[in-house]
């Protein structure tokens with residue numbers, strides 16, 4: 001008989017200076033029950049899937065058992081929240097259980113979110129209600145299936161206790177996996193304290209962990225900043241391309257490794273409107289869909305500012321020379337974003353290359369979509385079908401979305417443009433299908449999954465939704481309801497942090 005083996009931890013962050021964290025065990029919960037375990041991800045991480053779903057694995061995900069080798073800590077950070085500076089944040093409701101080296105050789109954090117109070121909890125209870133845990137699970141796994149860099153869900157458990165918000169809600173703990181949880185706000189925390197030694201140590205740690213090419217550069221920290229800017233430009237371009245609205249792009253919610261983090265008040269846009277905001281706390285639309293690239297740039301400027309004291313490693317370094325390095329790096333963001341974005345848009349439109357006139361063509365499409373209140377996802381998907389219509393006769397979204405007359409002149413122009421393009425229709429459509437998913441985690445479906453779980457203790461719709469979103473590009477008629485936009489009565493205009 002073989003016994004499921006507990007994972008092997010190697011906790012590099014816990015070996016750094018204790019300025020970076022506080023040792024903090026998770027708070028045990030009364031009666032943990034498994035919501036879902038991501039056994040495929042467990043395998044990739046070298047965790048025995050049988051162990052993960054064993055009583056010991058479930059107890060670990062609940063914070064009731066600390067496996068050998070785990071060294072739970074809460075990390076410290078600061079951040080700009082909605083533009084306002086907060087000098088003291090940190091994991092207020094999360095602990096980093098430890099790190100695992102995955103089969104691909106990459107080191108990953110395993111964090112428990114909703115695992116009780118820490119020294120950084122301020123007034124909070126350190127807990128998470130079930131709803132936000134389910135939302136984060138659905139959204140982050142959908143993003144992974146869309147091939148967008150993201151933190152992942154290793155699993156989730158209910159806690160068996162109530163969490164008190166404006167009402168009593170069932171509690172849960174989320175097991176989150178990330179390449180690391182070091183944030184723009186982590187750098188800002190030490191910069192604000194003028195602790196250049198900590199800044200340097202943290203940067204060297206990051207370079208070792210995430211930026212091996214920067215390590216070879218003459219100025220590794222400047223090269224690291226450059227690479228972080230590149231990763232964020234690409235990430236935000238990917239968000240824009242699928243209509244993802246993060247909702248709370250505070251500097252403490254931007255990971256330096258380049259993965260999407262914190263699926264609090266986020267959502268995918270249904271009908272196209274660049275002013276779309278979902279977060280109930282974003283009164284001024286700071287984090288609206290159309291503002292995301294500019295906010296990303298602003299956040300990176302805060303990072304560059306934090307790095308200024310250590311940014312120039314030359315013998316004649318001065319404040320001016322450091323500012324010049326920062327400025328040059330930051331100035332590259334708009335161009336980098338545009339290149340990444342156009343690279344995706346050409347695939348969404350079915351062109352081998354993005355040429356200058358394509359920009360106007362694309363903007364025209366967006367304008368018609370906005371005016372027609374067309375569904376962003378289905379509009380692109382139907383376009384992909386039109387690129388080789390015969391191939392998808394039995395499994396078409398035609399019943400869910402058809403172009404209105406307002407699109408006719410645009411479609412003619414698009415077809416004209418395709419004549420100049422060298423790809424075959426089959427090649428083109430394969431690329432277009434990949435760039436134009438049909439299943440996104442629509443807000444009304446996420447809400448339905450949460451409501452069934454909260455009110456009836458029924459996880460079946462949650463599980464179905466997670467499963468369907470694993471193959472976001474393959475449409476079949478039997479999955480039609482998952483592709484449909486919300487009926488007017490189902491529309492969700494706001495999502496909540498659920499803190």
Ligand SMILES: Nc1ncnc2c1ncn2[C@@H]1O[C@H](COP(=O)(O)OP(=O)(O)OP(=O)(O)O)[C@@H](O)[C@H]1O
Pocket residue numbers: 089090091092093094120121122123124125126127128248252253261262263264497499
């Ligand atoms: N219930 C709570 N108790 C204690 N601290 C909390 C609670 N909710 C949020 N916080 C803390 O408030 C800050 C901002 O919250 P935010 O919702 O952005 O983060 P989060 O979703 O808890 O965590 P993360 O950014 O790691 O996903 C974070 O430092 C977080 O730890």
